[in-house]
Amino acid sequence: MTKKRRCPECNQWMAIDMVNCDCGWKAVKEAAPVVADHRCAYQHSGLRCPYPGTNSSSTHASTTWYCLDHYRNLNDLKRSIEILMEAEKNFIAVMEERIHWTIKLIPELYEKAKKGIRELSFKLFRK
């Protein structure tokens, strides 16, 4: 006998190994193979924007994310490339600026946050 479970979306019974339902529900593992990567998706000539993706045009989790600057300038190629070029140069400064003020109040946390940004920068740019 086939084991059954309920569709999390419409609650109808379905075989346990079913990965999608008539209602359109899909098992998470069957969704687009997007790793939890909320980095800005903007890319140009092999470079990718290093900023965290904070804006997306859809409410879907698997959608494309962009940093605020790229999101605002998606239709402006020249500006988008400028943002990308400036991103590498200003990454540490911009990210440090974004550290929340409640963290800045606590020296240990502030140092830890800054160290994390430098490590991330090294990982992204190898320098």
Ligand SMILES: [Zn+2]
């Ligand atoms: Zn369903």
Ligand SMILES: [Zn+2]
């Ligand atoms: Zn970006």
